[in-house]
Amino acid sequence: MFLHNIKQKLLVTVAVSASALGLVACEVGAYPLDIFPEMHYQQSYKTQEPPAVPTPSGSIPIQGREVVQTPEQLATAENPMVTNEDQASVTVAGSKLFATNCAMCHGNLADGESEVAFRFTDAGVRAPPSLTSGPAAAYSDGILFSILTHGQSNMPAFQRLLTTDERWMLVSYLRSIQK
Ligand code: HEC
Structure with missing residues (x-):
């Protein structure tokens, strides 16, 4: 008690x-x-408070979802990047995108020489081809863009991984190394 x-x-x-x-x-x-x-x-963001730091441009999407066109529609599409005055930075950006997204299959020099390509050949399927010569060099810009967007056979589609601009930059880059 x-x-x-x-x-x-x-x-x-x-x-x-x-x-x-x-x-x-x-x-x-x-x-x-x-x-x-x-x-x-605490210094947290509260409702109805103005933004504490200005958001970097492009961080909030405002243009809605991409309207994906069919390969037929894209075949004659023109590369909007060709009107960009700074072609050098377009190509540099494209080469960086290539190194990250494509080189492992198509080779660092886009010549189709890669470890992954050998595995494709071993498995008896068409290996990632050279993109500097062969059919890829003869395709129109629109067809290249269409292949990147929709994929082709064992080549993956990049529509949801890369933005429209990024895919067109890659097309510009491929054109620059095909010359
Ligand atoms: C997983 C491996 C892989 C990756 C990653 C890859 N590709 Fe491919 N790519 C292929 C294969 C395999 C083919 C052949 C498809 C076929 O059988 O028609 C191909 C075909 C292509 C073609 C058509 C060439 C032709 O001769 O028909 C282009 C253009 C191309 N790729 C560009 C790219 C670009 C640009 C990237 C990066 C954004 C990329 N690829 C990423 C495997 C890959």
């Missing part, structure tokens, strides 16, 4: 002092030392 009382007293004391401290801590800056730092006062 005695112990029980002490326990009760302790509980009451703790509860009272905790609530007192809690009340005081509600005033931000009232204490030099925040005993119960509240998440409410």
